[in-house]
Amino acid sequence: RKEVEQDPGPFNVPEGATVAFNCTYSNSASQSFFWYRQDCRKEPKLLMSVYSSGNEDGRFTAQLNRASQYISLLIRDSKLSDSATYLCVVNQAGTALIFGKGTTLSVSS
């Protein structure tokens, strides 16, 4: 089992749609969780951290289920500007972050 797994997509949705991305991780000792966004030919940028209680930032909601080792990202009211690749990121204690391969989202008008 890979350490961080994501559905690669692509997810093609119309503007205004709600879309959810899922991610699973294999290391039960993982401590920190993030969603990063990467635009084409650009560097990854932090979208949001993921907390055990779940957290929301505007149209974006992140959830963590430690028992199932599962992380999700929900995007409501999708915008054209949300088109990007979304990377699920998990820490591996003592070394560095482990990145999923990303889920590609394309929002169309």
Add this chain to the structure above:
Amino acid sequence: IAGITQAPTSQILAAGRRMTLRCTQDMRHNAMYWYRQDLGLGLRLIHYSNTAGTTGKGEVPDGYSVSRANTDDFPLTLASAVPSQTSVYFCASSMEGSTDTQYFGPGTRLTVL
């Protein structure tokens, strides 16, 4: 400078040549990282440094070396480039170690012929 910078932006290199990719941050972050990103493989860690004067190996360190003489700079050297090192290289930094948010530089696109 604001944040983290990398140089060069892109480079075409003959196989067997030596190349150093530069990375500088002005955020006084303790930890720095080098990743390569390849289509279908995602971001993979090459080397990291938790603080000035220390370095460690990541997932794919072979063929690469790093140094961390001071807080701000973390150069990555390819001693003798090979075509399989063609990739996009990202440098990143974080205030502390692996549990902290990482900030990425704009990347270096390297082609080894």
